[in-house]
Amino acid sequence: MKEELCTIVEARPITLDTTILKIKSKYISSGAEPGNFVMVSPNDLNDPLLKRPLGILDIKKDCFYLMVENVGKGTKLLQEKKEGEKLCVLGPLGNKFKEIKKQKILLLSGGIGIVPLFFFARKFVSQNETTLIYGARKKSKLLMRDEFDKMDFKKIFYHTDDGSLGRKGYITSSLKDILEKEHFDFSFSCGPNTMFNAIKPLLEKHIKENYFSLEAFMGCGFGVCHSCVVQTRTGYKKVCHDGPIFNTEELI
Ligand SMILES: Cc1cc2nc3c(=O)[nH]c(=O)nc-3n(C[C@H](O)[C@H](O)[C@H](O)COP(=O)(O)OP(=O)(O)OC[C@H]3O[C@@H](n4cnc5c(N)ncnc54)[C@H](O)[C@@H]3O)c2cc1C
Numbered sequence: 001m002k003e004e005l006c007t008i009v010e011a012r013p014i015t016l017d018t019t020i021l022k023i024k025s026k027y028i029s030s031g032a033e034p035g036n037f038v039m040v041s042p043n044d045l046n047d048p049l050l051k052r053p054l055g056i057l058d059i060k061k062d063c064f065y066l067m068v069e070n071v072g073k074g075t076k077l078l079q080e081k082k083e084g085e086k087l088c089v090l091g092p093l094g095n096k097f098k099e100i101k102k103q104k105i106l107l108l109s110g111g112i113g114i115v116p117l118f119f120f121a122r123k124f125v126s127q128n129e130t131t132l133i134y135g136a137r138k139k140s141k142l143l144m145r146d147e148f149d150k151m152d153f154k155k156i157f158y159h160t161d162d163g164s165l166g167r168k169g170y171i172t173s174s175l176k177d178i179l180e181k182e183h184f185d186f187s188f189s190c191g192p193n194t195m196f197n198a199i200k201p202l203l204e205k206h207i208k209e210n211y212f213s214l215e216a217f218m219g220c221g222f223g224v225c226h227s228c229v230v231q232t233r234t235g236y237k238k239v240c241h242d243g244p245i246f247n248t249e250e251l252i
């Protein structure tokens with residue numbers, strides 16, 4: 001982990017409220033793994049004071065990519081960044097997804113939770129038999145579809161709450177159907193807590209090893225401030241330091 005002053009090489013809006021930042025960096029782009037995240041300062045005026053956690057979307061050569069959804073003050077400032085501007089970034093942080101080969105994998109994503117799973121897919125899809133179930137509120141929120149369609153997935157199931165693309169309603173309907181027909185060795189999920197609560201019992205009934213990448217409010221991002229703790233079967237854990245990826249058996 002290191003704090004790096006990086007340069008934004010490209011700021012590409014992909015929807016009205018979501019932007020992909022391509023960031024040149026020596027340290028973070030050479031060491032980050034799928035599942036890791038970074039803490040980013042929205043500006044250099046210390047307003048907002050705290051850095052914001054963002055998952056690593058991808059790495060190519062000496063650049064890493066972030067996808068920012070504008071939900072408040074910090075992410076709005078980040079979304080307004082332009083090519084050539086500097087960004088203070090701390091990372092890479094957190095644990096990484098387990099590396100697996102020649103297995104049957106199920107990926108489940110809700111909303112912006114697609115970020116770490118995209119990086120996972122770029123690295124591991126071709127080495128495994130992988131199915132993706134991806135849900136969002138509406139068609140425009142199902143991000144990176146063109147890139148996913150080009151990857152070597154066995155199957156992709158899209159869901160939208162309003163039915164504007166794919167199956168209407170939550171991802172649980174496709175999950176129930178597929179778990180009845182197919183066997184999987186591992187599942188990896190990232191999304192809102194409501195999604196985790198709905199899918200956890202289904203996954204644990206059918207799949208031996210399941211991992212969730214959790215979100216939490218973060219102050220420091222490296223285990224010092226205790227603002228990100230979650231209760232687990234073995235006591236309180238810090239999402240930033242012990243996670244963000246946890247085996248679901250650990251989670252209550
Ligand atoms: C490990 C990790 C990885 C993340 N990866 C991404 C990513 O790749 N792309 C992305 O756009 N966002 C990601 N997030 C969420 C992002 O950090 C928050 O949306 C951001 O910190 C909000 O800051 P803000 O100043 O814009 O909003 P604020 O003004 O602080 O809050 C605006 C709203 O966002 C909610 N919010 C704030 N922080 C969080 C949080 N950590 N989790 C859930 N809701 C929150 C608040 O409750 C409030 O309703 C990630 C969070 C974590 C913990």
Ligand code: FES
Pocket residue numbers: 217218219220221222223224225226227228229238239240241
């Ligand atoms: S964010 Fe400070 S301990 Fe996790």
